Amino acid sequence: MSHESYIVRVYAIIFRIDIYATTSRCAVTFRTMLFIVLLLIIGDALAISSPIQPFTTYRYSTELEPDIADLWWTVDIDANEITFELHMKTTGWIALGISPGGGMKGADIGVGWVDNMGKVHFQDRYASDFTVPIIDNTTSNWLAQRGRESDGWTAIQFKRLLDTCDPMDVSIISGTNIVIYAYGLTDPVGDINYHQGRRGSRMIPLQSYANPPLEKKFTDLDYFEFRMNNDVVPVNDTTYYCRVFKAPAEYPIKRHAIAHKTLIDPNNIDLVHHLVFFACDPTAKFDDNNLPYGVRDEHYRELSACFTGTSTIWAVGGEPLVEFPEEAGYPVSGDFASRYYMLEMHYNNPKLTPNRRDNSGIRFYIGEELRQYDIGYISFGTVVNTLALAIPPNMERFNVDSYCPSGFSKGDEFATRCVYNTMNKNTVTLGGERTTEEMCFHQLTYYPRQDNLGACFTLNHPDAWHAISNRALTTSNYTEIVDWINKIEWTPTLAAQWQEFYNNASRLVNYNGISETLDVLPKYKDLPIKACQT
Template identity: 30%
Template sequence: MKIMSLLWTKSFLFLLSIPCLCSSQLSPPPLRFSAFLDHSNLVFMSWDHDAEEIMTFELRVKTTGWVAFGFSPHGELPGSDIVIGGVFPNGSIYFSDWHAVDEENLEEDKSQDYQLLSLTEDEIFTTIRFKRYFQTCDPNDLDITGDTARLISAFGTDDTVQFSKGQRFLKSLFLMRVISPTELNDPKIFFTHDLKLNDFPIPVDETTYACTFIPLPIVKQKHHIYKFEPIITTHQNRSMVHHILVYACGNGSVLPTGISDCYGANPDFALCSQVVAGWAVGGGSYQFPNEAAISIGTPMDPQYIRLEIHYSNFDLIPGLIDNSGIRLYYTLDLRPYDMGVLQTGVFTFPVHFIPPGADTYKSYGLCKSSQFNEMNGTPVPDLKVFGFLLHTHLAGRGLKVVQYRKGEQVRIICEDNKYDFSLQETRDLKEVITIKVGDEILVECNFQTLDRTEITFGGPSTLNEMCLAFLFYYPRNNISSCMGYPDIQQIASALGQEASDAMEGMIAMNYVEWNNETIKNAEKAAKEADQTVIIKTIDVSVVCLYLAEWLGVGKTWSALEFETKAHGRTKVSALSTAEILPLPLLLLTQLAFTWLLISYQCRI
């Protein structure tokens, strides 16, 4: 490797020349995964990984100048791990491993850990193929993990590298995909069916939950829905759609007509709780694995769904018309199993709170599956979990879903410690895992509120918070969700506040003087507080389990510092939708009242 020139200016300037050794190589094998890294489709990346923990990348960039690619810690340039390469006009190439010191200066790594495989250029494109290990032991290289990656790409018009002046892009991407489209069985004959709103006027409100009920395809024999994809209407080059959920309805339900607020004055628009498909910001289409799909067309299958679309119109733009929804793909080519979705996490009520000014604050929601058989009506087979979707709002920084059996941790089912609100997608597990009746599922969410001066409460608005994990599994059962929430009175007491009931407990949080110490005390109290577990079925019957002990016993981080002990205080009650679901949006007192109602109904 021969350095031809290396110039430093305010924006950083260098040229690096090495002989071209790539022109006579055979065509490399195709890479399984691919995505554009920019909105204009100028930077196309393919990638793959193997059992030796090596990641191979190929970038095809619409330029004849320099090309850069790398990893950012949290989306900013300083601290980023970057590789830069290109082809000089004389045909020689340059390629080297660098890191960003600040917004304007790069330094070459002493350890060159990216291995160049090929580098070519034609009249339009520069194509670079290289590889590196997931972990290089170089402190200037960022590890490649199962978390969401923040990828930086950039290019210039010639071979004088001025990184701060080139076109630069940032994209969040999940690199550890395990199933490529070519590994999925596409049926030869299939049909499509759209579940969407038609010419819906988006209200001039920051948050709107619009719901309607739509029939599934009418078929005379069993079919399988094997794929879904979003239909998103863009407005002024952006989407107002925060998420779309499709809930299956029990066939005995009496459903309203029209479009209304999902959680407003008419509780019937919150009927149906069995999630069958979902999309959120940053997601794309999803095709189920070859083993399972959603069944339609049999007497046991739902005939109607509730379509829920959450709009975020923060700029209060008037006159917007929307036609968003979900497109279903279905076929007679049946899979071995019918699949279901289990919603877990923290039950979405204002009893779930996050203090302001927190660099990190963890919330926990428990699912205890001991009542599954009773709720299902028949014994529930083992759940074979193959995929997941994680969901928080803007303060969310990471999520973990952990499985326990008889008080011992079995595994971390899934996690993302670099969660990005702008990339919410259904992901496949590396291997199918088994959940047995009686197991406990703990969802941990990590939040950051350094930019907030008021408490963030759980709720439906994007400015509220959620802590949810959707687990995709087979064979299906009637359980739609299993979530928990902590005893707010215990938390208030631990923070030196008096509260005679849950309402006073929530109000008391506003009188706490929040600082690092009280934030840590609140997190510890919420972690150790008794949890009420709410289990819902497709017909919205509910069981509430009041767990008498939640003991932190100082285990290692991988065990989430938890040991659970249920003392058998259980009450089973069938509650109406009006008793379960929150009342008008964004009104904390009404949400709190609803929470008190369900709390009263569930406890002994």
């Protein structure tokens, strides 16, 4: 998934995930699922580094980066307004932005500083490219309220409208927002100086954030960890690396994990793009004295029984600490069917840095008592290749729909949508596992857990590709289709036709070992797109 262009693991350029249920029974089920997901994606240790007291009381707060950056905010829906307070460990300029895709290009940014006389300066800027963001002289929508410097930190309170209707701004939508931040070491002289590595990003649902518990809430609980074992990160730009673990032996009866924490090796923050935790199929068998590990593609057949049960995912910008709702927990050991687990790491090493070793992993906190329900995970979206995703450049909105028929869950049907914005791209974006490629993946957490309810993915049918490309799709000419797509000279008219192709193409749907053909995706009432209102 592209840094410049994730999600809920629909991280990256996906602005919105639309989920529909086609039966009344499913509508109830989905409200439950969504309720849990919102709880899961926003948990974090409520740590604040700044020595400066905020100017006022805010509804939400989070530590953007330990001992570097803290953020507070309050949303006023009636006034269509959000008030921020940003603290950063510098006496130079500080910046906060809303990004359409996680990178600088296309981002709407507020930049401010406090001068030697204590005066606050604040600028509304827009990043048209990977250069110094330009000042928006048409309308100034980032408005400073007050600011100060103390103990080597700068604190500025500012506000803006949630939706400004300004083409040089990015709307703060309901759902997940990609927040970027940066700082300089000195106040600007003329223009702001380059921030170099002093920057970062976070995925935060600004309008629906839930202030998380302190991590000390779990410190007295038993826990277990699955971690890499000082494994060498290969000298490749993209590597998927796996390690299998046996279920904890210290729990003879079933226990519930009530929270988990992603543990990213502090030496490898620049390398770890995401990790996936799998519960292996109950039929999986391994030599307990020689559990497999290594580059995924070199062990795929050996590890195949573990790819069926995605349990949890963390990606860059995601929250490290997740707490489950009080009535449900993740089952571990005892009569729980899975006896093995697998950790899959995605390492992004574009500089091909050698001799890097990693100990990243995940920790599960065990509750003292069993809860009422077992938690389960369910995944939707598209398969990860070009036959599922080929997104034209310079599109303000490109929809990719997925559908899962009633056979998947014995009665319920699910429709999901990924919405992409590629206004910052001049070439087609293909589906794939590299950081420069894209995915469309939705994972929901639900309860009570059901057996044989794991994943359901779609892709455009080979017959559909044959019709549009005039090339018969076979295993041997897959690369020919990819080359054909890469050579397309995109125009607005052709991009619009490509959207129609995706809207009407027949699909293959894969679930529970079944491959089903859909001549056309079922039609359903779309969620309305709100017009800009100031």
